[in-house]
Amino acid sequence: MWKILNWCRRNGVALGTNLVRGQSQSLVVSHRLPALRFSQQKRGFLHNHKVATFPVAIAGFLNLFQRKEEEDESELITTIKRAVLMIQRDEFKVAEQLLHVALKLAQEQQNEDGVTYIYDLMANLAFAQGEFTKAEKLFVQTMQRVIGGGAPQDDIKILHMSLKLAKICEEKQKFEEAEVGYEFCVNTLEKKVEHDPHDEDLLTLWAMSLDWYARFLLDKNRLSEAFSYFKKAYNMCLKVNGEIHEQTVVLLNDLGSVSFLKGDHGAAMDYLTKAVEIGKHLPNMNDFSSVYVNLGNVCLQQKMYEEAKRHCKEGQLNATRHNNADGIQEANLCLEELSKVWRK
Secondary structure, three states: OHHHHHHHHOOOOOOOOOOOOOOOOOOOOOOOOHHHHHOOOOOOOOOHHHOOOOOOOOHHHHHOOOOHHHHHHHHHHHHHHHHHHHHOHHHHHHHHHHHHHHHHHHHHHHHHHHHHHHHHHHHHHHOOOOHHHHHHHEEEHHHHHHHOOOOOOOHHHHHHHHHHHHHHHHHOOOOOHHHHHHHHHHHHHHHHHOOHHHHHHHHHHHHHHHHHHHHHOOOOOOOOOOOHHHHHHHHHHHHHHHOOOHHHHHHHHHHHHHHOOOOOOHHHHHHHHHHHHHHOOOOOOOOOHHHHHHHHHHHHOOOHHHHHHHHHHHHHHHHHHOOOHHHHHHHHEEEEEEEEHHHO
């Protein structure tokens, strides 16, 4: 089991200890199938950092604090609001500066909830920018504060941070620790969902955990396991988002990709065809061209040359509409491969 206490101890953090005042310390998990030049899928489950990395709404934050001095609290809240706005605009450096100002205000007010909240934002900001060592330290410090405040290890806040720590271990190539973390999140969330099957926050985080673990397994070429977790993530995505949703398309693409790697070309064709049909209802999906190209590549391998050409052309047109340079390149590569074996 993923032991948060052990994690904190290994990192030299004693639970219940106050942070040093003034101290502050950023999923795309993608895959490529080289033999087919499968496109990189740039969207993990809820990978958009504005959705997944910063899950706590400002409205909820406003209720965190018991006001002692209304004017001081308002300045703190306003500063955090400005920081979150900068995050939403991808102005990360300005956001970090504002969070440091907010942290100083919260510490001066001895507002422990505020300090914890700001550390969490800082951790997620570092995670979104790929600053994984910095993010790891901040997540551990935030966990220390949350658990020290009485939260259990299966609290959803702890699970969300645990998932990020597992991803950080993966990025640092600490694969055994990463897998322990992913399994802890997946298994713990499954039990919580069994007891509360209608909690959308739980369902969303579980689906996110399934997806991230599946991508980890795919990267390790553990195809059967990856397929199983992608399938669970897909079913959960349908429950949370419905069928006509970008994430549904992404997961169908993943299921098709893994099916092809497993040698099940018929299933690959079925999943990718379904992804294309759903994606036609999502005109604003910027990287939808990748699904067309993947389907074209499968058709090419199956010697279905007319269909391969049609799908790769559709991918090319879609990528052009969205000014997607990577998508255009992928479609062109597919058409080049086709021209080597089919002159028509």
